[in-house]
Amino acid sequence: MPIYLDHNATAPLRPQVLESMLPWLQGRWGNASSAHGPGREALKAVEQARAQVAGLLNCRPEEIVFTGGGTEANNLALRGACLARRKQGDHVIVSAVEHHSVLRCAEDLAGQGFQLTRLPVDEDGLVRPESLESALTGRTILVSIMHANNEIGTIQPLQRLGEALRKRSILFHTDAVQSAGKVPVDVRRLGADLLSLSAHKIHGPQGVGALFVRQGVSLRPILHGGGQESGLRPGTYNLAGIVGLGTAALLAGRGLAVEAAYLEAQRDRLEQGIRELEPRAVFLGAAAPRLPNTSSVCFPGRDNQALAANLDLRGIAVSTGAACGSGDRGPSHVLKALGLDPALARSVIRFSLGGSTSMEEISETLATLKAVLAESGR
Ligand code: PLP
Numbered sequence: 001m002p003i004y005l006d007h008n009a010t011a012p013l014r015p016q017v018l019e020s021m022l023p024w025l026q027g028r029w030g031n032a033s034s035a036h037g038p039g040r041e042a043l044k045a046v047e048q049a050r051a052q053v054a055g056l057l058n059c060r061p062e063e064i065v066f067t068g069g070g071t072e073a074n075n076l077a078l079r080g081a082c083l084a085r086r087k088q089g090d091h092v093i094v095s096a097v098e099h100h101s102v103l104r105c106a107e108d109l110a111g112q113g114f115q116l117t118r119l120p121v122d123e124d125g126l127v128r129p130e131s132l133e134s135a136l137t138g139r140t141i142l143v144s145i146m147h148a149n150n151e152i153g154t155i156q157p158l159q160r161l162g163e164a165l166r167k168r169s170i171l172f173h174t175d176a177v178q179s180a181g182k183v184p185v186d187v188r189r190l191g192a193d194l195l196s197l198s199a200h201k202i203h204g205p206q207g208v209g210a211l212f213v214r215q216g217v218s219l220r221p222i223l224h225g226g227g228q229e230s231g232l233r234p235g236t237y238n239l240a241g242i243v244g245l246g247t248a249a250l251l252a253g254r255g256l257a258v259e260a261a262y263l264e265a266q267r268d269r270l271e272q273g274i275r276e277l278e279p280r281a282v283f284l285g286a287a288a289p290r291l292p293n294t295s296s297v298c299f300p301g302r303d304n305q306a307l308a309a310n311l312d313l314r315g316i317a318v319s320t321g322a323a324c325g326s327g328d329r330g331p332s333h334v335l336k337a338l339g340l341d342p343a344l345a346r347s348v349i350r351f352s353l354g355g356s357t358s359m360e361e362i363s364e365t366l367a368t369l370k371a372v373l374a375e376s377g378r
Pocket of ligand 1: 068074101150175199207209
């Protein structure tokens with residue numbers, strides 16, 4: 001088995017999550033919208049999962065809308081809010097380091113007549129509150145700033161950023177796909193009106209996610225069909241997927257504090273080891289609050305594609321950035337937004353750890369990295 005250090009791309013299904021899903025794939029079924037017994041059984045399972053997800057986010061179950069993943073949740077939040085608020089304004093603000101599912105959706109809205117501002121970030125990837133405040137106009141209807149960045153792991157000061165929005169009743173969306181299950185994500189404390197998450201980043205199944213929609217916030221659906229999810233997300237429920245998401249959310253919430261401390265200790269060991277191998281290594285975002293599992297490292301003078309490929313050949317799975325950008329050439333929009341020197345940006349390797357990452361795996365990764373660095377020279 002390879003040593004898997006790419007949990008920000010996707011995290012393996014937890015055995016208990018699989019166990020909870022299996023009955024709904026074999027033996028038990030039902031369309032949760034049907035009025036008969038099997039339908040009611042299915043609906044009960046969906047509602048239990050809704051309560052479990054709400055528990056992780058500290059919201060009401062009625063405030064959870066199930067989606068087909070984080071990408072869809074982000075699209076529903078942005079497009080749904082803009083279309084619902086069109087009469088009130090036409091200005092949307094996103095940060096320059098958002099995931100493509102936010103950025104490209106916002107760009108598409110700009111093509112349809114909305115005004116778009118991309119907020120710059122500092123060298124740690126953080127949005128400065130003053131820069132948000134100065135971007136607001138009387139026409140601003142929505143601000144979308146991610147909770148934690150998928151490439152470098154830095155955590156935005158959402159509470160502080162949201163202050164300026166509450167005064168003006170501007171909707172605040174946050175993409176918490178990477179932070180949920182790794183750090184506390186409490187929608188009330190964060191002050192979010194809309195928040196996205198994805199099951200497969202918290203050891204749940206791929207292709208299912210959720211959007212928190214604060215009670216009283218209205219969105220226009222982006223899909224049209226039946227009346228599921230109060231008409232906001234039509235389509236027959238992905239029953240087993242939703243059950244899996246619920247279980248994953250429950251387990252993530254229960255183990256959060258212990259797992260975060262463990263991950264941070266493992267990540268710090270990895271970084272210490274890398275510093276010993278390559279004293280010139282630069283750890284992106286390390287001065288800012290960061291996800292406990294993520295380490296984005298520049299290896300000056302090295303080519304990250306070659307490093308990642310050589311590590312992969314030796315059974316260590318890491319990445320050079322976001323999995324969905326792995327076909328792109330050159331530095332990602334995130335690294336560009338940090339103002340990172342392009343040569344340095346081409347040397348970045350992202351290590352993202354999981355709860356099952358062991359001490360032995362960290363030691364083996366360091367030993368392999370040492371060999372790869374020695375072989376490849378400069
Ligand atoms: N947002 C962030 C920050 C992500 O990292 C990802 C996936 O990598 C997504 C959104 C998209 O989620 P999904 O893969 O469930 O569509």
